[in-house]
Amino acid sequence: MRPRRSYRRPGTGFSGRNRKIMIGAVVAALAGGALAVGTGMSNASTTCDGLDRSLQETLDFMADQRAHPNAQTDAVLANRQAVVDLINLQRRQAGCTGEVAAPATTAPTTTPATTAPTATATATAAPTTSATSSAAGNGDASGTGAGEVVCKGSTVTLSGEAGEPFASSGTFPLGTVLKVTNLDNGKSITVTVQTTSGSCVLLNNAAFEEVREPGKFLIRRAVIERVG
Template sequence: MNRYRRNRSTGRTRKMIIGGVAVALAGGAWAVSTGISSAGENCAGLDQALRQNLQFIAGQRADPDALAEARIANRQAVVDLINQRRAAAGCRADVSVPGAEAPAPEAPPAQAPPAQAPPAQAPPAAGSGDVVCQGSTVTLSGEAGAPAAASGTFPIGTVLKVTNLDNNKSITVRVATPSGSCVLLNNAAFEEVREPGKFLIRRAVIERVS
């Protein structure tokens, strides 16, 4: 009877030892898989686990490949868990690894301000008359005689002053005949303000004197 009791007692003891070993192995496997020390809530162990995971993340960022982002995301989840446990345990050590921090988003390239059109400049005043037909060109009417002008804008008898801005020469003439343009100069008038070899005044100021 005593031998039977001793055998039963020995059997129970062995089962408890085997069960304890199994629990310890399972706990050790979880600790290895997450990188958290089996030291439990010991700050030194948690700090070491945090440092190792941060170093892994830094290595992935320094030499990334196609799977680097996925690995970093997995390890970041472990880092967050460790930090929660460190906060609960009251761990205050500064554990940081250069390169483990997420890179700051790049600022968008500075854009040059839109170019502003130069302010419109009024034609320089060429006399005391009212400037008319702005932007019009002046050419020959082909008529002979004393200096005179032809116009489709102003009636016969109107006095106009035409200034060539390319050479600052001007002439005052009276409208003598109608035409299809603001102002045309006859041969004599055009000779007074023309540039040599040119038959068109592109930059002109036309003023109505009377």
């Protein structure tokens, strides 16, 4: 009596058990790839949100400058256009596809001579502003105790400007010293306002790098304090 031979389908080279192992490996690889793609899309979305916001704020500020020109408008617009070009480059590199448009331009406005008394009235109101600042100085629990908490609820992103750490602002005059704290990682930086923008505060590249979380271009939970 001849011994029974095991039968294997010609050309396959795999037993039933080996085929199951191979199928399981393929499924695992596909699942891992899907997870990697999903994570990458999430990070890209966060990056694009911050870049889009920074671009929109810069475009809004430029439109306001054109509508209300002054002696420094040309220089400010040239500076902001360089920032726009840099942000657009970063958006292309990050694969951002959202549409960010400049607001409709309006004719430049002129200030009539009869408004001079209004300017004087505003100047006399300064002591009231000063009193408010001193009262808010160290008593706000949401701050770090370094100074007056300002622009509550504002997010912070980068201006795209190079150089040593500094800030730009459309709220505070040049020379103002601000402390920005990222509550998500506890990092903070103290910077001087050196340029103008359309936001409470924007950090230039070097300053933003000191306090941001890796891969993020927007600080959503920030405390901004005026310290000088």
